[in-house]
Amino acid sequence: MAASSSSSCDPQLDPNTANVRPPPAAGDGWYGVAHGCTRKLGMKICGFLQKNNSLDEKGRMVGAFSQKQQLVSELSDREHFRRTETDFSNLFARDLLPAKNGEEPTMQFLLEVMDILTTYVRKTFDRSTKVLDFHHPHQLLEGMEGFNLELSDQPESLEQILVDCRDTLKYGVRTGHPRFFNQLSTGLDIIGLAGEWLTSTANTNMFTYEIAPVFVLMEQLTLKKMREMIGWPNGEGDGLFSPGGAISNMYSVMIARYKYFPEVKTKGMSAAPRLVLFTSEHSHYSITKAGAALGFGKENVILLSTDERGRVIPADLEAKIIDAKQKGYVPLFVNATAGTTVYGAFDPINDIADICEKYNLWLHVDGAWGGGLLMSRKHRHKLNGVHRANSVTWNPHKMMGVPLQCSAILVREKGILQGCNSMCAGYLFQPDKQYDVTYDTGDKAIQCGRHVDIFKFWLMWKAKGTVGFEQHIDRCLELSEYLYNKIKNRPGYEMVFQGEPQHTNVCFWYIPPGMRNMPHGEERRERLHKVAPKIKAMMMEAGTTMVGYQPQGNKVNFFRMVISNHAATRSDIDFLIDEIERLGHDL
């Protein structure tokens, strides 16, 4: 067990002492102890004083000493559950609340956990801490110095549980570290974290107002604010928080189908003609996945060509709509991506909306990654036309730094989510409650129970204000501009696409010195394809930083740098570039 901090509070003062080892007794009086001056003495003094207190020996003491005792006693009394030296090796889950006398061990256990977590939080922001301590799966499975992942029939002591908590964090990845750039979701927002802790403690479910009154209202108000940012009149419309962008996108396809072919809900896809969906070849795979899952079929998800920057070419959309109609298919749905996963490209929403209006198609905007830019007066123009969408996906857990999971599906037409998904399960959603049951959201969702994803986001919005999100977004985009300007003409770098990125995505190849004079051709391509994976593997082994790479179309593996981490600074960008050059120099 790591050092458990001492404090006052002799457990004998507390009725719930059964499982808590008393702190070592002070063998002598105030002055004797005082001469010791060890790290534990403070606790010993308080323990001794309170022990005497509990034995009602107060009367035998006189003058200033007695007064001091009383003071320390009162100090300890205020913080009834300050951490004490607790022996967790003899405590088990069964000793915690609701067990009899479980309050003291419960509080000591939770305070110890909290100490582990706050230490982790502090280290996360400390650049001298590694981003990760990499091990291969077989290494972790074989067991690392007492960290055994196997589950057994018999309980482990709370001491082992605390060790497991520490080890879980030790062998994990610090996604909040200022040098973690690997995903679209990075950073550790303290308010969001506090919000998520509270959500876990409340441990309830979004499906009725009855058991989540506050959270249901917060969701409603927050969705309205988001719809206002989108630009729908008076923020009218509907929406839900879903378990992630892929599910939000799936919702959009479902409600589009319900809008045009409501009979599919009852009769299945055979009641509709052959329906086709359109999305860019650079869009997130979840649109195609939704097409496959919902019974459209992958081949009826038609991929649109993009320009060099990864943006949909509107003329290609129109040509493909016409082509589909000529084949007798029925175009239903167009997805425009606001912030593609790799390039960070924004499809031209207004041009696409024109075409959707012309052909009467559902327009969905997948703003999972780019939706956050709506909070910035400087950058929101990149989503111009978004108010013309029928539905929008927007993941605050990406660009806005909200802890995972936090994704919204927003819908312009009120009532259609309910119409699409309602099964009228009267046994779950009783109509005869004493409150206004239109606040019960369960039957709108494809889920039954639904995790509370709203609170952390609501709390962050309260704490930062809209302006706080705006500053965060502007800052991340400035940082990516800094990176772009730093490497665009730097020897050894090639940009994957030309011009300043629209989002924080900066895509580039690093060309090791030994390759810089190679003629372009297949041999160079093959060798370059291996550079990013090798550098990434070395980064992970070193644990210094993490950045993503991938191929795209006919382009070999390149780095995709993204910035959503509010802890990142220019020095971290510099560090990343130094690290790539250090690790890649001899490849």
Next chain:
Amino acid sequence: MAASSSSSCDPQLDPNTANVRPPPAAGDGWYGVAHGCTRKLGMKICGFLQKNNSLDEKGRMVGAFSQKQQLVSELSDREHFRRTETDFSNLFARDLLPAKNGEEPTMQFLLEVMDILTTYVRKTFDRSTKVLDFHHPHQLLEGMEGFNLELSDQPESLEQILVDCRDTLKYGVRTGHPRFFNQLSTGLDIIGLAGEWLTSTANTNMFTYEIAPVFVLMEQLTLKKMREMIGWPNGEGDGLFSPGGAISNMYSVMIARYKYFPEVKTKGMSAAPRLVLFTSEHSHYSITKAGAALGFGKENVILLSTDERGRVIPADLEAKIIDAKQKGYVPLFVNATAGTTVYGAFDPINDIADICEKYNLWLHVDGAWGGGLLMSRKHRHKLNGVHRANSVTWNPHKMMGVPLQCSAILVREKGILQGCNSMCAGYLFQPDKQYDVTYDTGDKAIQCGRHVDIFKFWLMWKAKGTVGFEQHIDRCLELSEYLYNKIKNRPGYEMVFQGEPQHTNVCFWYIPPGMRNMPHGEERRERLHKVAPKIKAMMMEAGTTMVGYQPQGNKVNFFRMVISNHAATRSDIDFLIDEIERLGHDL
């Protein structure tokens, strides 16, 4: 702001003091302060001593006083981030980490939040605390004494954020209260709570081993244990944790379709004949919802008749299969429920499995609610035959007391989840990593990012052992037996179905004294239909307890008592009955 506990640690000792107001200075020396004897004095003493310490006035002090000072100083030094009297009204989110000098305010804020949460936890288990403090939506929306749900452009102080946290909990529902019986998911498990706090702090995503190495392995090992409990040879097979039982059930329908008609993935439902699904009229609505969403159509989800206890009648299944085939439809999938939502009925899995084998149909067992009984040697026989299922839904967040969300879809055939859902998104799941990429689970899921639901469950299993879950389940079933025996012959009670319940569901009508002599008929039915809602509304207004009610088929509203809360005791059952009688006496 509620009373913030004091402790030692003058912030001047810490380098990060910029935003922290020093505690009120002690105006005079040790003896002067000591005579005050107020609750705040302990803090003042320490503050005074350390202030002197930081001013390096130590040398001016002599003898025992100096020694005492040193002791208290060392005590405080051990717990660097003990809570201090912090003025949060001048602190904002922007002052927290990663802000310069943000460490101290961050720690103080998190410790304050933790105090709010641990206080909530303690009160949750205290029967003198109300289960809820009910307000109508319009009341909460109008704002309750400083609790304003509206979001604004400008940030709020951290003091307001802490008030908001307290109010959110105040106006919420204590789902862990020993007298909260409203849902299948109840209780507040301390180990699970700690696990969820850690998960929030780690804030990562299950889709690759790269960023969730430990959690991915924990998921794999835990799913294997669950498959062993199901009885699949060597625990072989596949699975995932999903955002809830409805999504897990949706997975089962998707993979059944992929198994028999893999071309649907590419070509859509038009590539398949008219497929039909079978599930009981008592089953969860998510099967029908999945049928609607996935393109089968609600009317192709055929509801099976049940016996008086709510269990599928196997002969009815066979008759309906034959009927569907005669109509030229293709039976695909049968759902057997292990623990229905309302009656807690277990469908006869072996009989259903015989029929599925005979007609070559996919057998899914929806054990969202009843799956937990597999952990009990005494009760697992209720799921006899479950090893014959092709897929199983099992929600540890229900009967096993794991915090929400925690639901597993388990599949007997390895590789089919991947085959069904894979989109080969090379740009997200790179094949050329340095580790074994079969550990990357992302492409198996219909989600892309996936919340870490495993850790709390894994930690609970470690802490309780299999035997701990068994004891929990046996105890809940004993309690429901106690309730059943208490009311089955009690005046004023009618059971909805006869005989001892199979699960913890006890379904009953309470007949107020004034109705007991009414002749059976429509008038009595109408009046009885209103009794449960009225009692429930009064319960919620009183805040004393919560229990669910609903109609079912032609049965008017009745109470459905369920027990999954490990804090509940016989006295709580007695309390519920007393409360129903007290509130319903004059109806």
